[in-house]
Amino acid sequence: MTRNKTILYALILAFTFVCPFVFPNFGTQLATLWLMIIVALTWDMTGGQMGYNSLGNIFFYGTGMYVAALISIGMVYDVGDYTNAAGGGIYAFTDAQYFGGLFLGIIGAGIFCSVVAVVIGYLTFGLRGPYFAIGTLGVAIAAGELVSNWDWVGGGQGIALPVYPGDLDTGKIFFYFLFAAVGVSVFVFVKWLYGTRFGAAINAIRDDEEKSDAMGIHTLRYKLYTWAMAAFFVGMAGGISAFQLIHFEPLESAYQTINLGIFMVVCVLLGGKGTLWGPVVGAVLFHLFKEVTWNYLLGWQWVALGALIVVTVVYFQDGVMGWLMHKRPEWFGIRIEEKIAEETE
Amino acid sequence: MDQILGNIGLLLEFPVVNLKIVLDGIMVGALFALAAYGLALVWGVMNVKNLAQGDFVISGGYVSWWLVQHGFPALLGVPIAFVVMWGIGWVVYKLVISRVIERDLFTSLLATFGLAIMMAQILNLLFGSDTQSVDLDYDVLYFFDGFIDVPIAKLIGVLMATALAAGVIIFMKSSRMGQAIRATAQDARAARVMGIDTEKVYAFTFSLNSAICGAAGAIIVMVWVIQPFYGISYSIRAFVIVTAAGLGNLPGVIAAGLGIGALEQYGAHIFGIGYQQAIAVMLLLLVLLVRLIQQRRNRQVLK
Amino acid sequence: MTAIINVRRVSKSFGGVVANQDVSLKVNSGTITGLIGPNGSGKTTLFNSIVGYHPIDEGSIQFEGEEISKLPVQQIARRGLLRTFQQTRIYGAMNGVENMLISLPHRKMKIWDALKTFTKEDYERADHLLEFVGLYEKRLLKSGDLSFGQQKLLEFAMALMNEPTCLLLDEPTAGINPTLINGLIDRLKRANSEFGITLFVIEHNMRVIMNMAETIYCLAHGELLAQGTPDEIQNDQRVIDAYLGAH
Numbered sequence: 001m002t003r004n005k006t007i008l009y010a011l012i013l014a015f016t017f018v019c020p021f022v023f024p025n026f027g028t029q030l031a032t033l034w035l036m037i038i039v040a041l042t043w044d045m046t047g048g049q050m051g052y053n054s055l056g057n058i059f060f061y062g063t064g065m066y067v068a069a070l071i072s073i074g075m076v077y078d079v080g081d082y083t084n085a086a087g088g089g090i091y092a093f094t095d096a097q098y099f100g101g102l103f104l105g106i107i108g109a110g111i112f113c114s115v116v117a118v119v120i121g122y123l124t125f126g127l128r129g130p131y132f133a134i135g136t137l138g139v140a141i142a143a144g145e146l147v148s149n150w151d152w153v154g155g156g157q158g159i160a161l162p163v164y165p166g167d168l169d170t171g172k173i174f175f176y177f178l179f180a181a182v183g184v185s186v187f188v189f190v191k192w193l194y195g196t197r198f199g200a201a202i203n204a205i206r207d208d209e210e211k212s213d214a215m216g217i218h219t220l221r222y223k224l225y226t227w228a229m230a231a232f233f234v235g236m237a238g239g240i241s242a243f244q245l246i247h248f249e250p251l252e253s254a255y256q257t258i259n260l261g262i263f264m265v266v267c268v269l270l271g272g273k274g275t276l277w278g279p280v281v282g283a284v285l286f287h288l289f290k291e292v293t294w295n296y297l298l299g300w301q302w303v304a305l306g307a308l309i310v311v312t313v314v315y316f317q318d319g320v321m322g323w324l325m326h327k328r329p330e331w332f333g334i335r336i337e338e339k340i341a342e343e344t345e
Numbered sequence: 346m347d348q349i350l351g352n353i354g355l356l357l358e359f360p361v362v363n364l365k366i367v368l369d370g371i372m373v374g375a376l377f378a379l380a381a382y383g384l385a386l387v388w389g390v391m392n393v394k395n396l397a398q399g400d401f402v403i404s405g406g407y408v409s410w411w412l413v414q415h416g417f418p419a420l421l422g423v424p425i426a427f428v429v430m431w432g433i434g435w436v437v438y439k440l441v442i443s444r445v446i447e448r449d450l451f452t453s454l455l456a457t458f459g460l461a462i463m464m465a466q467i468l469n470l471l472f473g474s475d476t477q478s479v480d481l482d483y484d485v486l487y488f489f490d491g492f493i494d495v496p497i498a499k500l501i502g503v504l505m506a507t508a509l510a511a512g513v514i515i516f517m518k519s520s521r522m523g524q525a526i527r528a529t530a531q532d533a534r535a536a537r538v539m540g541i542d543t544e545k546v547y548a549f550t551f552s553l554n555s556a557i558c559g560a561a562g563a564i565i566v567m568v569w570v571i572q573p574f575y576g577i578s579y580s581i582r583a584f585v586i587v588t589a590a591g592l593g594n595l596p597g598v599i600a601a602g603l604g605i606g607a608l609e610q611y612g613a614h615i616f617g618i619g620y621q622q623a624i625a626v627m628l629l630l631l632v633l634l635v636r637l638i639q640q641r642r643n644r645q646v647l648k
Numbered sequence: 649m650t651a652i653i654n655v656r657r658v659s660k661s662f663g664g665v666v667a668n669q670d671v672s673l674k675v676n677s678g679t680i681t682g683l684i685g686p687n688g689s690g691k692t693t694l695f696n697s698i699v700g701y702h703p704i705d706e707g708s709i710q711f712e713g714e715e716i717s718k719l720p721v722q723q724i725a726r727r728g729l730l731r732t733f734q735q736t737r738i739y740g741a742m743n744g745v746e747n748m749l750i751s752l753p754h755r756k757m758k759i760w761d762a763l764k765t766f767t768k769e770d771y772e773r774a775d776h777l778l779e780f781v782g783l784y785e786k787r788l789l790k791s792g793d794l795s796f797g798q799q800k801l802l803e804f805a806m807a808l809m810n811e812p813t814c815l816l817l818d819e820p821t822a823g824i825n826p827t828l829i830n831g832l833i834d835r836l837k838r839a840n841s842e843f844g845i846t847l848f849v850i851e852h853n854m855r856v857i858m859n860m861a862e863t864i865y866c867l868a869h870g871e872l873l874a875q876g877t878p879d880e881i882q883n884d885q886r887v888i889d890a891y892l893g894a895h
Contacts, residue, residue: 053451053454053455055454055458123634123637124633126637126640126641127633127637129449129450129451130394130450130451130454131588131633133451133454134394134454134584134588134629134633135629135630135633138581138626138629138630138633139630141577141581141622141626142623142626142627142630145620145622145623145626146620146623148619149617149619149620149623193763195765196762196763196764196765197749197752197757197761197762197763197764197765197766198762198763200746200749200750200766201750201754201762203739203742203746203750204739204750207739207740207741207742208737208738208739208740210721210737211733211737211738211739212750213720213721213722213725214699214721214722214725214730214731214733214737215725215730215750215751215754215806215810216722216725216726216730216753216754216755216810217722217750217754218722218726218754219722221759222762225759258462258577262455262458262459262462265455266459269455299470300466300470302462302463302466302469303463303466303467303470305462306459306460306461306462306463306464306466307459307463308459309455309456309458309459309462310441310456310459310460310463313445313452313455313456313459314441314444314445314452314456315444317448317452642703
């Protein structure tokens with residue numbers, strides 16, 4: 001790493017730390033921004049780096065929420081009774097129970113989701129291109145519908161979790177730093193991963209899977225591991241969200257296929273698919289756009305978002321990083337030789 | 346669990362209930378098949394996977410509903426929705442679809458997903474999120490001591506769907522444009538070389554698809570209810586049907602449409618109405634899985 | 649001499665079209681074997697059957713004495729039986745060196761090896777093989793921008809990088825500038841003699857295949873027409889007839 005880069009990273013890290021204190025009124029929005037960065041970076045692992053465009057990564061987010069909630073509740077009370085009471089009974093949590101459940105729940109959510117990813121991946125990775133996208137979308141929608149019919153976990157009403165024991169502002173900062181910690185870990189993790197032989201192998205799958213097969217690469221194995229890693233982080237993010245939101249229900253907040261489920265894809269496209277910084281840049285831009293439209297467009301914000309998706313996909317698919325790469329290839333160490341045409345064999 | 350067993354028991358005890366479910370399923374399935382046929386058409390001709398398919402259906406339904414609110418006869422809603430949605434389809438084609446045709450498959454999928462969100466939200470802003478329907482004052486026919494009720498409105502709906510399908514088939518078989526569409530579907534480049542204006546064919550095909558969906562929606566609003574956000578489930582069903590039947594296989598699409606309609610009704614009867622959406626999606630996963638296993642046996646993948 | 653590939657009575661048809669009918673042949677370990685035949689005689693189909701692109705209808709295919717006709721493509725590739733494509737396939741978005749690095753043999757790799765970065769030896773080997781096929785100067789260019797012939801050479805280098813025991817080459821000289829063909833023949837021979845890779849080559853260019861191969865099989869209409877040394881094949885009336893269309 002060059003010196004400039006080191007300074008840049010240090011600055012960003014410092015900014016991450018001071019952000020919630022400098023902008024105390026935007027604590028929740030900043031936490032959500034980190035959530036977007038996490039889901040965008042993990043979506044890009046399969047979508048951008050491996051060429052498998054999933055529309056169903058939100059499945060891991062929703063599942064992570066439920067797993068975290070069930071673990072933290074189940075450690076103290078009977079889950080069926082708890083959801084049955086729907087806030088009616090008195091179910092208190094001590095601080096130790098709260099934080100114990102929170103951390104075990106979040107870790108458990110990540111582990112559970114990566115195991116599920118391997119199982120689902122085994123069934124769906126034979127699907128290519130649009131079939132994979134639709135199949136994974138189907139998994140997410142089906143999960144939402146099934147969970148909303150499952151009374152033991154609260155059915156369509158969802159689950160209410162205990163509130164953060166402490167004052168509200170500390171809680172906001174606490175969740176901000178949880179998301180930020182996972183977000184930074186994801187970034188560091190993928191930055192390292194893309195530089196290894198593993199990264200090269202999933203790039204090869206993206207560029208030509210049939211060729212990769214013919215060269216003896218364990219394509220299925222790489223696909224499963226990659227998806228499991230992505231699912232691990234998304235599941236953890238879902239777990240954190242569950243505690244941050246306090247109350248969530250299956251269709252609107254957990255398995256929110258048309259909200260976060262599609263936003264993560266748009267973030268990546270906006271920033272630049274298959275690049276390290278693209279998902280981060282895209283998530284920041286998208287989040288800004290979303291917050292602005294939400295505040296000023298009164299009802300039409302959803303139409304504006306749909307339009308943003310269409311415009312990004314149709315006109316600006318290479319994203320910010322792709323555009324930069326085209327304009328300034330030397331920044332990325334790409335060599336373009338003039339007059340390739342006049343080459344003889 | 347007991348309830349599920351009870352529901353199954355009911356089916357065995359009163360075989361005539363089966364008849365009713367199958368009948369209902371066929372009526373629903375006929376409309377699914379229309380939307381699926383449109384999807385197969387667009388998919389086959391221009392390789393665009395339209396996730397906004399269901400939203401075209403719902404839009405057509407709202408066109409018809411709006412007309413009825415303004416004093417038009419309900420049956421007129423179907424042809425008018427056909428025409429209006431033709432126009433909307435053309436505009437959508439020019440603005441969005443024409444720019445994703447040559448791109449990779451995920452692009453069209455995502456662009457139409459964005460389109461679906463936009464259309465649903467616009468409908469929501471224009472007409473509100475309540476469910477709407479158009480009431481036709483026709484009788485209900487009863488068979489088997491009242492066990493089976495067939496509203497004449499539904500019967501008319503199915504007949505119109507059949508007439509529309511027949512019209513489209515004849516058009517595709519015999520007209521000049523129909524031939525051009527089929528030629529483009531087989532090999533767009535060859536068609537271009539032979540002097541077919543493929544751009545025109547694409548625009549026509551997409552408009553036709555939109556119009557078919559619109560008419561289907563106008564029929565749906567007469568026999569069931571519509572709501573701005575119901576689109577996605579029609580899109581999913583269309584995908585189930587096309588995936589199961591394959592492209593360019595019209596009898597297959599119709600058979601799959603009817604079959605899926607019936608299966609969904611059975612599922613709703615056995616598991617309860619709350620699972621209807623889930624069943625539609627599970628059918629999709631099931632169909633994908635079956636096709637996958639078939640392909641794996643041939644050392645191939647589904648792409 | 650032992651047979652590394654042993655194809656016994658293989659038949660394969662697509663719908664009603666018979667592509668291979670009762671084909672039996674052997675590729676001996678350490679040799680260069682040729683496969684010739686007019687267009688549409690089923691050469692590429694046979695290659696595809698051997699490396700597992702589609703199931704065969706009848707017969708058996710053995711590699712190093714083990715049945716492989718039921719295995720999927722990657723497993724066959726991981727046993728060291730590799731093929732190149734008639735319509736060259738490389739990773740077009742990557743440059744030459746990246747193409748080479750990703751072709752390092754995965755069969756010798758444990759999963760945790762995947763989490764290591766490429767070593768200096770890997771880079772040296774990649775450079776060395778690129779040099780071997782004459783692409784060293786172009787190694788940092790996006791390989792999708794290379795000419796067809798250069799891509800073909802790159803694909804060959806990638807195959808060598810994978811350290812196969814046996815390599816199936818589908819028309820290695822098609823699309824290559826005639827002035828470079830002699831050099832390519834030389835490299836193929838060296839790959840065989842220096843790296844010890846058994847080669848099984850489909851080739852249309854008779855001069856090339858007669859120069860290289862020790863044994864040649866000739867297919868026509870999906871059936872094995874003749875086999876023998878280059879001299880025998882050249883003087884076989886049936887082969888001449890098949891090529892002149894007087895069949």
